[in-house]
């Protein structure tokens with residue numbers, strides 16, 4: 001264990017019997033009370049649905065201080081990485097723990113670039129989907145299917161094979177994402193272009209058609225690269241925890257990432273940007289905002305301000321500030337500067353930030369508040385928003401999975417429960433049941 005065990009400990013007293021619980025400290029952030037031996041000692045479990053007070057692992061990858069609005073990858077603030085670096089540099093950092101040297105960066109970029117093509121049989125696999133399939137459904141299936149194509153990178157006990165699997169996923173998942181999009185709009189797949197950088201190549205695979213020359217807009221490609229960096233990792237969120245739990249049984253890494261994609265799809269997680277955009281469209285004009293805010297505050301309605309609030313951030317999500325900046329850059333470039341939706345978003349943000357309901361509950365804009373408008377202006381349809389999130393988050397999932405598999409203390413994830421069902425009763429023959 002790398003965490004420091006404190007000299008202080010916690011004492012839990014139940015029915016006059018006391019249990020000493022060790023306390024560990026990380027590098028920064030709150031200490032944790034170690035309850036690992038509590039059941040053996042006391043016969044009791046702890047209860048924490050939604051894991052609001054539970055740390056599930058030790059990790060050296062990402063640090064969040066939700067109260068201060070801080071996000072760091074391997075100690076580097078997200079603001080600096082998004083402003084000064086590029087997405088593949090962040091990938092290297094998340095995977096290997098340090099920023100690359102110039103030579104390491106060039107080698108890594110070439111490695112990812114040279115693995116972007118997927119097996120040609122994949123295109124036949126796609127033909128089995130309905131034309132109107134949601135691209136996230138296609139992603140869950142096609143990323144899981146990679147397990148059937150790359151047997152030489154699935155021995156998880158071999159660090160070299162783990163590395164090959166990681167590179168393959170970072171490189172090929174964007175290709176599958178673009179294929180998922182092309183398939184649903186009935187256009188031919190566009191092969192990757194190795195001379196382009198990561199984001200530009202992705203844009204070309206999504207937007208080029210064989211009958212026309214496609215020139216990548218560098219402003220949009222740079223903004224997309226920044227969006228990928230902002231979404232690259234976010235410590236033990238729902239989809240990452242899903243990947244870790246799936247991987248803790250020793251399951252195939254491609255299948256574990258497919259599980260993460262499935263979890264990301266939900267509207268409380270990666271699907272929120274799609275929901276936020278729908279909400280802005282429904283509000284329509286600035287004068288309708290007070291009516292909408294009243295609905296959000298009404299306890300009898302289930303309406304939420306999408307793109308607001310976060311389980312961890314009780315302050316402005318640092319990614320939201322950078323996303324707002326990227327949004328302005330993209331809208332200026334695409335000529336949507338006076339977009340009504342942007343006007344609604346900005347006014348909504350202003351009103352919500354000064355409203356007591358939101359202040360009391362510490363609800364601030366999260367990364368999804370501006371990402372929908374930005375991606376829409378770039379030309380992506382709403383159904384692709386969460387797919388883009390998955391493309392970016394792949395590196396975070398893979399880094400966390402790799403860290404877990406490489407940890408000698410790793411165990412299968414197996415929570416317990418508070419059983420509230422029927423107590424033991426005897427089987428009644430069907431003829432005798434009322």
Ligand code: CMC
Pocket residue numbers: 237267268269270271272296303304305306307308309310311312361363366367368
């Ligand atoms: N609009 C209105 N009220 C809200 C909102 C919201 N977006 N979010 C939370 N609340 C209220 C909630 O009604 C509750 O009020 P009360 O105490 O009066 O009952 C209080 O705030 C606490 O809410 P909670 O649901 O217990 O908080 P949580 O930590 O379980 O939920 C959340 C976090 C992100 C699921 C939630 O804030 C939410 O549903 N937000 C909208 C969806 C969204 O934008 N999700 C993207 C998250 S960031 C990207 C990602 O991680 O994928």
